[in-house]
Structures are given as C-alpha cells and as structure tokens.
Amino acid sequence: MDGKELRRRLQQLLNEDSDSGWLDERSTYDFLYEAAIDFTDRTHCLKSSQDITTVADQTDYNLDPAYLKLYVTDGNNNYVVKWGDNTFISWEDYGDMVYSNQTDSVSIPNTFTIVDADLPSQITGTATSTTASTGGISLLNDTAGDFTTVSPGSTIHNTTDGSTGIITSKTSTTIIATSLFGGTNNFWESSDAYVIQPQGRMKLVLNPPPDSAETVTVNFIERPNPVYGDYQAYRFQDQYGIALVKYAFWLYKYRDMEPNFGDAMYKYWDNAVRKAGYSTNQSLNRKVGISFKGKR
Numbered sequence: 686m687d688g689k690e691l692r693r694r695l696q697q698l699l700n701e702d703s704d705s706g707w708l709d710e711r712s713t714y715d716f717l718y719e720a721a722i723d724f725t726d727r728t729h730c731l732k733s734s735q736d737i738t739t740v741a742d743q744t745d746y747n748l749d750p751a752y753l754k755l756y757v758t759d760g761n762n763n764y765v766v767k768w769g770d771n772t773f774i775s776w777e778d779y780g781d782m783v784y785s786n787q788t789d790s791v792s793i794p795n796t797f798t799i800v801d802a803d804l805p806s807q808i809t810g811t812a813t814s815t816t817a818s819t820g821g822i823s824l825l826n827d828t829a830g831d832f833t834t835v836s837p838g839s840t841i842h843n844t845t846d847g848s849t850g851i852i853t854s855k856t857s858t859t860i861i862a863t864s865l866f867g868g869t870n871n872f873w874e875s876s877d878a879y880v881i882q883p884q885g886r887m888k889l890v891l892n893p894p895p896d897s898a899e900t901v902t903v904n905f906i907e908r909p910n911p912v913y914g915d916y917q918a919y920r921f922q923d924q925y926g927i928a929l930v931k932y933a934f935w936l937y938k939y940r941d942m943e944p945n946f947g948d949a950m951y952k953y954w955d956n957a958v959r960k961a962g963y964s965t966n967q968s969l970n971r972k973v974g975i976s977f978k979g980k981r
Contacts, residue, residue: 686926688821689915691717694930698950699937707941710821711850711866713933714913720932720954721909721919722753728962729756731920733907736900737889742790744894746901747802748887750836753906755799766797766889767902774891782892790896797901798890805834805883812873818865820915822853823872825879826860833858834883837910845877846870852881853913864913928957 686694692713701708725731737746755764755776764776777796787795808830816824825841832855839852841863848868855861865871873879889903909919919929931950938950 686923687916687918688714688717688912691912691926691930694927695933695937698930698934708937712937712940714864714911716933716936717929718911718913719936720929721912721921723932724921724925724929724958724961725906725909726753727958729906730961731907731909732756732904734902734904736902739891739895739897739899739901741897742894744891745802746889746891748799748889748903749905749907750838750884750886751907751910752887752903753908755904756906757904766904768793769899777892779890782890785892787893790894792896794891794893794895796892798892799887800890802886802888804885808832808835808879808881808883810879812875812877812879815874816872818872820917821864822862822914822917823865824856824860825863825873827879828859830859832861832881835861835881836884838908839884840882841865842880843868843873843877844880845874851911851913853911853917925957925961928954928961931957 692710695713695717696702696708699708733749733751735749735752739746755766757765759765759773759775765773768774772793774794774797777798779798779800782796782798810827810830812825813828814826816826835852835855837852837854840849841852841861842849843865846865846868848865848871850863850865850871853862853864863873889901891901909921910917912919919926921929932954935948935951935954
C-alpha cells in the first residue's frame with residue numbers, strides 16, 4: 686500500500702472525513718511510520734549489510750543510518766560480525782570492554798560492541814530552485830549544499846515559510862526529497878532557508894583495535910524509509926499494510942482518550958506481527974544464525 690491508500694484505510698477505520706480537523710496528515714504519517722519501525726523491529730523483515738574497511742589502530746566506525754539492530758547470531762545466540770572472509774567475532778558489553786582496557790592493536794579483534802555515535806552537525810543553507818509539491822513530496826535542491834550526512838528520517842525545517850517535516854529520500858549530495866507540514870507553502874521556493882538535523886547514528890567499536898586494514902561485515906535489521914507522500918510505499922508485502930493502519934488507529938484512540946477501542950486494534954496488530962515474523966522466517970527456510978565450524 687502506498688501512502689495515499691494507507692491514509693484512506695485509516696480514515697475509513699476511524700470513520701473520519703478526509704478533511705476532518707481531528708485527523709491531521711502529519712500525525713497520520715507519524716503514527717504509520719512508528720508502526721512500520723516497530724513492525725520491522727519485531728518481524729526482522731528488512732535486512733541489510735554494511736562492509737566497513739578498518740584502519741590501523743582505530744576502534745570506532747559509524748554504522749549505516751538505517752541500522753536498527755543486529756540479527757546474525759552464533760550457536761550460543763551471541764551476536765556476531767564477520768571479520769575478513771571466514772572469521773567471526775562476538776559482541777561484548779561496552780562496560781566490560783572499557784574495564785578490560787585493551788589498547789594494543791592486534792591482527793583480529795577479540796570482540797565488538799555497538800554504541801551511540803556523535804550526533805552529526807546541523808546543516809543550513811538555501812534552496813537554489815523552486816519545486817512544487819507532488820503527492821506531498823517536494824525536492825530541496827541546493828547546488829552549494831552538502832547532504833552527505835543526511836539520510837531518510839532526518840528532520841528538516843523550512844525557516845522561510847515556517848514549515849517543518851521529514852526527509853524521505855536522497856537523490857544526491859545536493860538534492861533531497863522532503864515532506865513539509867504547517868507552513869505557508871509546504872514546498873521549496875528559490876532562496877528558502879533550511880535547517881536540517883541529521884538523525885542519530887550508532888557505531889561499531891572493536892576491541893582491541895586492529896593493526897591493519899580488513900573488511901568487517903555487519904548484518905543488520907534495516908529501519909524502513911519513511912513514507913510521507915501519496916505515492917511512496919513501505920517495502921512490505923501489501924497484506925501487512927492493514928496492520929500498520931490498525932497500529933495508527935490505536936495511537937489515535939489513545940490520543941482521543943478512548944483506550945478500549947485502541948486496545949482492540951492493538952491486539953489485531955500484535956497478532957499480525959506474530960504471523961508476519963513467522964512467515965518471514967519460513968520463507969527464508971532457515972534459522973537466523975551461523976555455524977562456527979572452522980572458526981578460529
């Protein structure tokens with residue numbers, strides 16, 4: 686289901702007209718996005734990987750902004766990342782890592798952990814062209830800008846027309862797709878000023894640091910790109926779209942102080958998530974994990 690269909694389904698379920706003042710578009714998209722993230726977190730339906738090239742004596746490496754959590758485990762249910770071609774290293778609690786105080790570089794680190802990375806700096810600038818909104822999405826083009834640290838899900842403000850919104854995709858280091866709300870125009874005109882707050886990230890920490898360059902492969906559950914426009918869609922099978930709608934219904938009813946109605950929909954949501962998680966693992970026809978036969 687695309688954004689337009691998700692909104693229509695939610696309006697029908699809530700028995701609200703599309704122009705209802707109680708049902709606002711920004712909240713609808715926010716609730717659906719919260720549902721999509723929770724759905725992915727529980728079902729593990731979106732997977733990705735990142736190859737990181739290490740640097741001698743360096744311990745910290747930023748992870749992909751879409752990183753949600755690890756998912757590959759060994760036979761003892763310990764999370765692992767791949768080092769080089771056929772070696773795996775295991776997760777360790779960050780506090781234990783600090784306490785061990787291992788600073789001498791080695792050929793293969795003993796363990797790794799995942800912690801918060803520094804928050805990227807805010808980005809400011811001005812639009813260099815006018816792009817009308819199409820299906821709720823407007824492109825921000827700044828030929829002098831640098832959107833390297835920007836990723837889908839980051840917050841953006843058009844300080845000229847007073848709108849605020851979210852970045853839904855990135856075309857290049859100078860062009861991003863945005864969805865804006867609450868402003869005069871809710872699209873970008875030439876010379877509109879903007880402020881972007883890139884979202885927080887996580888980082889991989891190796892212990893001890895490596896003594897040379899090698900490839901670390903991090904397999905992770907990927908947070909979905911936000912859907913805030915008519916013709917955008919989540920990367921789920923369509924039958925799960927109604928589950929997102931009922932999660933959003935639940936949040937609306939709690940906002941409306943009617944928890945009994947909301948809780949009934951949450952039960953439907955929870956059941957759909959359980960079925961989706963089972964179906965995902967069955968379609969893969971394997972358990973998420975690895976064998977350590979031949980491990981160093």
